[in-house]
Amino acid sequence: MDVRARLESLGLTLPPVPKPVAAYVPAVRVGDLVFVSGQLPFHEGKLVATGLVPTAVSVEEAYQACRVAVLNALAAVAMVADLDQVSQVVRVGGFVAAASDFQDHPKVVNGASDLLREIWQQAGQHARAAVGVSSLPLGASVEIELVVRL
Amino acid sequence: MDVRARLESLGLTLPPVPKPVAAYVPAVRVGDLVFVSGQLPFHEGKLVATGLVPTAVSVEEAYQACRVAVLNALAAVAMVADLDQVSQVVRVGGFVAAASDFQDHPKVVNGASDLLREIWQQAGQHARAAVGVSSLPLGASVEIELVVRL
Amino acid sequence: MDVRARLESLGLTLPPVPKPVAAYVPAVRVGDLVFVSGQLPFHEGKLVATGLVPTAVSVEEAYQACRVAVLNALAAVAMVADLDQVSQVVRVGGFVAAASDFQDHPKVVNGASDLLREIWQQAGQHARAAVGVSSLPLGASVEIELVVRL
Numbered sequence: 024m025d026v027r028a029r030l031e032s033l034g035l036t037l038p039p040v041p042k043p044v045a046a047y048v049p050a051v052r053v054g055d056l057v058f059v060s061g062q063l064p065f066h067e068g069k070l071v072a073t074g075l076v077p078t079a080v081s082v083e084e085a086y087q088a089c090r091v092a093v094l095n096a097l098a099a100v101a102m103v104a105d106l107d108q109v110s111q112v113v114r115v116g117g118f119v120a121a122a123s124d125f126q127d128h129p130k131v132v133n134g135a136s137d138l139l140r141e142i143w144q145q146a147g148q149h150a151r152a153a154v155g156v157s158s159l160p161l162g163a164s165v166e167i168e169l170v171v172r173l
Numbered sequence: 174m175d176v177r178a179r180l181e182s183l184g185l186t187l188p189p190v191p192k193p194v195a196a197y198v199p200a201v202r203v204g205d206l207v208f209v210s211g212q213l214p215f216h217e218g219k220l221v222a223t224g225l226v227p228t229a230v231s232v233e234e235a236y237q238a239c240r241v242a243v244l245n246a247l248a249a250v251a252m253v254a255d256l257d258q259v260s261q262v263v264r265v266g267g268f269v270a271a272a273s274d275f276q277d278h279p280k281v282v283n284g285a286s287d288l289l290r291e292i293w294q295q296a297g298q299h300a301r302a303a304v305g306v307s308s309l310p311l312g313a314s315v316e317i318e319l320v321v322r323l
Numbered sequence: 324m325d326v327r328a329r330l331e332s333l334g335l336t337l338p339p340v341p342k343p344v345a346a347y348v349p350a351v352r353v354g355d356l357v358f359v360s361g362q363l364p365f366h367e368g369k370l371v372a373t374g375l376v377p378t379a380v381s382v383e384e385a386y387q388a389c390r391v392a393v394l395n396a397l398a399a400v401a402m403v404a405d406l407d408q409v410s411q412v413v414r415v416g417g418f419v420a421a422a423s424d425f426q427d428h429p430k431v432v433n434g435a436s437d438l439l440r441e442i443w444q445q446a447g448q449h450a451r452a453a454v455g456v457s458s459l460p461l462g463a464s465v466e467i468e469l470v471v472r473l
Binding site (some may be wrong): 046 | 366413414415425428449
């Protein structure tokens, strides 16, 4: 499967992989698994969503931010493996910066899940944990972590 | 090992697996590992515990809710693998909706750990991370994520 | 590689592994992977940092606490595998107890990442997710989870 062509047909392009904001690497391959670092919604060097959901950004904006974070995650995969050889998305960890009365984390993290399914269909379906956190690096509204199998 | 019989001897039955509240699947198998999506404490279609621990629900209620979430996690495992072939519970991720002064996350998530040990004894002992989060999907008090080995 | 000698050259020693504060085990080995339970910054039986970052403890104190937690994580690895046979640190999960306006989680969790790189250099570079949580077990300021490959 040609993932870049598939992204293009979705009107998307793979970004340059964001430089880790700290002392780690974007992705590590162990055997046929790739563990991707938690990705923030960076687009052209800027976070597209900062602050708590839904007060600072809406559920829809946070959904879109998850799509952006997934693109960064795929760029990270591509650093250590051929993106076209991904055979299964295994796990998505979705962290949403949210207050204690927020309940719509699934709607937000669907931004990640929907895009992965748009790209890989059946093979894009994954296990997922979505939780609300008190804050995220650099004030980001969402962070997406990924494990894929080649 | 007959897990369903073991559950029955504990007075428990495997529930129907809750429909994911979003665009993902309850569990994914990769080789001999099964990654289970974060499970909420659904019982007969309703969350048994909502709101922050310990203000909205007690530590004991949240402990019981973790047992309920584990049953859902096992039902998810059973969708992709024979539950009787689980050879080791590998990892439990325990998320507790809690305020900043809460300290008893371990007592809460023990609801998950104790049940897994009741079912599988030695093979039910697992690595675990328990943390306090600001909020969880649908207002749930706890969420349990699981990795098991076949 | 002699990890204990390397630690000694860094002025560090492997602590006795902290007893899990609950019904689980410090680490589980599956194949060539070791999953380590979330470790708190225990030093000689006491937490070196409690409360929210940066109000109760500074970023620098929390950074140091992450180093302490990593030592405990390595002691946990050593319970189930030969520490000298670690070939790659795969993933670090870094949880920082923090309020909603905190942004410097990466600087805090670098305490874990830096130490792992000091010990294993290239093989110590890992995928990482750093998030801010509302609270942690026993009031700890940080919790570090680890996956390593042998």
